[in-house]
Amino acid sequence: MKQFSIVIAGGGSTFTPGIVLMLLENLNRFPIRRLTFYDNDGARQEVVAEACKILLKEKAPQIDFAYTTDPQTAFTDVDFVMAHIRVGKYPMRELDEKIPLRHGVLGQETCGPGGIAYGMRSIGGVLELVKYMEQYSPNAWMLNYSNPAAIVAEATRALCPQSKILNICDMPIGIENRMASILGYSSRKDFDVMYYGLNHFGWWKTITNKQGENLMPKLREYVAQHGYVPPTPEAGQHVEASWNDTFAKAKAVYALDPETLPNTYLKYYLFPDDVVAHSDPTHTRANEVMEGREKHVFGECRKVIEQKTAAGCALEVDEHASYIVDLARAIAFNTKERMLLIVENQGSIENFNTDAMVEIPCLIGSNGPEPLRVGAIPTFQHGMMSQQVAVEKLVVEAWTEKSYQKLWQAITLSKIVPSASVAKAILDDLIEANKDFWPTLE
Numbered sequence: 001m002k003q004f005s006i007v008i009a010g011g012g013s014t015f016t017p018g019i020v021l022m023l024l025e026n027l028n029r030f031p032i033r034r035l036t037f038y039d040n041d042g043a044r045q046e047v048v049a050e051a052c053k054i055l056l057k058e059k060a061p062q063i064d065f066a067y068t069t070d071p072q073t074a075f076t077d078v079d080f081v082m083a084h085i086r087v088g089k090y091p092m093r094e095l096d097e098k099i100p101l102r103h104g105v106l107g108q109e110t111c112g113p114g115g116i117a118y119g120m121r122s123i124g125g126v127l128e129l130v131k132y133m134e135q136y137s138p139n140a141w142m143l144n145y146s147n148p149a150a151i152v153a154e155a156t157r158a159l160c161p162q163s164k165i166l167n168i169c170d171m172p173i174g175i176e177n178r179m180a181s182i183l184g185y186s187s188r189k190d191f192d193v194m195y196y197g198l199n200h201f202g203w204w205k206t207i208t209n210k211q212g213e214n215l216m217p218k219l220r221e222y223v224a225q226h227g228y229v230p231p232t233p234e235a236g237q238h239v240e241a242s243w244n245d246t247f248a249k250a251k252a253v254y255a256l257d258p259e260t261l262p263n264t265y266l267k268y269y270l271f272p273d274d275v276v277a278h279s280d281p282t283h284t285r286a287n288e289v290m291e292g293r294e295k296h297v298f299g300e301c302r303k304v305i306e307q308k309t310a311a312g313c314a315l316e317v318d319e320h321a322s323y324i325v326d327l328a329r330a331i332a333f334n335t336k337e338r339m340l341l342i343v344e345n346q347g348s349i350e351n352f353n354t355d356a357m358v359e360i361p362c363l364i365g366s367n368g369p370e371p372l373r374v375g376a377i378p379t380f381q382h383g384m385m386s387q388q389v390a391v392e393k394l395v396v397e398a399w400t401e402k403s404y405q406k407l408w409q410a411i412t413l414s415k416i417v418p419s420a421s422v423a424k425a426i427l428d429d430l431i432e433a434n435k436d437f438w439p440t441l442e
Ligand code: NAD
Pocket: 009, 010, 011, 012, 013, 014, 015, 016, 038, 039, 040, 041, 044, 045, 084, 085, 086, 087, 088, 089, 090, 125, 126, 128, 144, 145, 146, 147, 148, 149, 168, 169, 170, 171
């Protein structure tokens, strides 16, 4: 079998060790000859990389491992770029969440004004990775899960339409894992789903098992009572109390449209007042992550480095991230696996903008994704998606044209923001906070 060369962009990410462990567990399906970490923060990456170097030496010494901040070294002789960068890192996420809250508006990593601010930072960072990939490894594919994926995907559609970049999100996967445990199935792969929407903004339309049995009735009954909180607790990602609240809240989100099953992120658009009421403006999710996941991962990495062995360390396999291997395999071996991707609509949702980036099922092969046909969507979803897709397009236009006007329109149009004056006040604070990252707006 062919052996692949991979670069992980955002080598210093809290998710990198879990993904490396996942790649090692999947070597029989996806053999790796070379693994490189790339990050623009050398000191942060070094901690994760030195620990992973020890781990790789112990578990897979045949893999040629390196880490660097030099784009040419990182992106030369590469088959796949796995991209998970966070431009501005957690301190900027903290501001994305806290600045809107100062104005009584919900603050969230990828939704509303916070997500827009993050998008204005991410576009340049991800486009830079695409440029390096095309310069040094023109045949490579980028598997991007850097957020906010909706805005990043719209930016790559508009600004580098020929580039080989696939945008993917793990939230539907996390929810489908919960659906599997709710129904007593061993894997989400026992289902075929029809899902549609924008990233962090979608609905399941049908869910069937491999025998064709419709599983929606049983799921609806359960979600109407418990949301996506399964009978026995989940392990791994999305397990903290704040995530559990989000999975439980899916009950209320579901009530708005009992025909479909919602993505958990819709709570931020449909119940923003409730989210604000339960937010602590001095301690948001960014603080939880810095005190929790970041501290844990970097602490364990430092331990591995000190002890010069990964034996007994508490770094865990991110098994649910194996969707990244499924995606890479689909491209590498033309498997035609069915997965949800963020792709240009082009008529798949027949009554929605052809040039919108939508999250829908695709069959993936060596030539990229073939989107499946979703058909027409109902008025409720159509209305919500039209408003949100306009926000996402305006952000990309604002970034490209350096337009204050368009960014003000984008924030005003966000369903979460009550008025144009509140939007302007938030925007002016965000500009100040993001001056090292955003283009200067005119
Ligand atoms: P993190 O801050 O721990 O890691 C991000 C890394 O990216 C940092 O080491 C940072 O230095 C680096 N970076 C920032 N800008 C860069 C640039 N221009 N070039 C190279 N490297 C750069 O963040 P995290 O919490 O581990 O998350 C990483 C990313 O993965 C985020 O974008 C997050 O939103 C995303 N994510 C996406 C999904 C999904 O469903 N699509 C799931 C989980 C996480």
